[in-house]
Amino acid sequence: MKRTEIVVLDNAAALAREAAHRIAAAIRTAVAARGTCMLALAGGNTPRTVHRELTLVEDLRWSHVHVFWSDERCVPPSDPRSNFRMAKETLLDVVPVPPDHIHRIRGEDKPEAAAAAYDALLRMRLGRAPHFDLVLLGMGEDGHVASLFLGHAALEERVKLAVAVTGPGIDPSRVTLTYAALDAAETAMLVVSGAAKAAPVGEVLGRADSVLPAARLEPRGSLVWLLDRAATGLQ
Numbered sequence: 531m532k533r534t535e536i537v538v539l540d541n542a543a544a545l546a547r548e549a550a551h552r553i554a555a556a557i558r559t560a561v562a563a564r565g566t567c568m569l570a571l572a573g574g575n576t577p578r579t580v581h582r583e584l585t586l587v588e589d590l591r592w593s594h595v596h597v598f599w600s601d602e603r604c605v606p607p608s609d610p611r612s613n614f615r616m617a618k619e620t621l622l623d624v625v626p627v628p629p630d631h632i633h634r635i636r637g638e639d640k641p642e643a644a645a646a647a648y649d650a651l652l653r654m655r656l657g658r659a660p661h662f663d664l665v666l667l668g669m670g671e672d673g674h675v676a677s678l679f680l681g682h683a684a685l686e687e688r689v690k691l692a693v694a695v696t697g698p699g700i701d702p703s704r705v706t707l708t709y710a711a712l713d714a715a716e717t718a719m720l721v722v723s724g725a726a727k728a729a730p731v732g733e734v735l736g737r738a739d740s741v742l743p744a745a746r747l748e749p750r751g752s753l754v755w756l757l758d759r760a761a762t763g764l765q
């Protein structure tokens with residue numbers, strides 16, 4: 531059964547510092563316990579400041595960390611829209627994660643092929659009971675997490691760990707982790723900033739019957755919401 535923690539920080543800068551502090555702690559805990567940390571990064575823009583704060587944390591054993599992504603746009607890795615490119619620029623070009631520990635989703639391939647390949651990679655890397663030590667997520671203004679959009683069939687997938695997300699209104703197509711992968715995480719941590727997210731935050735955290743994708747997360751361990759005050763609607 532998941533344990534839910536909700537933390538509100540004064541502003542976006544404090545939010546980024548707290549998120550970096552918690553990511554570092556999760557890395558240290560996992561490496562101390564098992565000699566490795568399986569970390570899935572979020573896409574979008576919010577992680578940029580979190581990554582920069584994370585590069586300032588000293589004595590993290592990055593050589594023991596494996597990096598994955600919770601979703602990817604189906605674009606080449608050099609494309610400005612690529613979640614891999616964003617993480618490379620803001621984190622992976624700065625900290626010494628070994629190149630063979632960086633497991634990007636191949637956005638340049640056809641969505642279904644990229645999703646199938648990532649599912650296989652996750653099962654190979656995460657083992658028989660695949661789970662991440664920490665999955666980082668953002669939330670869209672429509673309450674989506676990763677690329678799990680309300681009403682899309684991907685929300686119902688409970689076997690595959692990664693699927694393609696295509697169809698009307700989804701441009702570019704995406705590859706996303708499914709709830710099967712997200713809920714297997716020891717900790718899922720949402721980092722949500724800004725007034726534009728106050729409405730979905732209020733629904734997901736305020737209504738037990740919310741059907742928004744963010745409301746459906748059930749990680750086997752902890753669910754952590756890191757919010758700035760603007761994202762709570764409390765000014």
Ligand code: 6PG
Binds near residue numbers: 576577613667671674
């Ligand atoms: C993506 C993300 C997506 C993102 C949210 C929040 O590929 O866009 O995975 O789920 O986390 O849309 O995005 P922002 O951080 O840019 O608000």
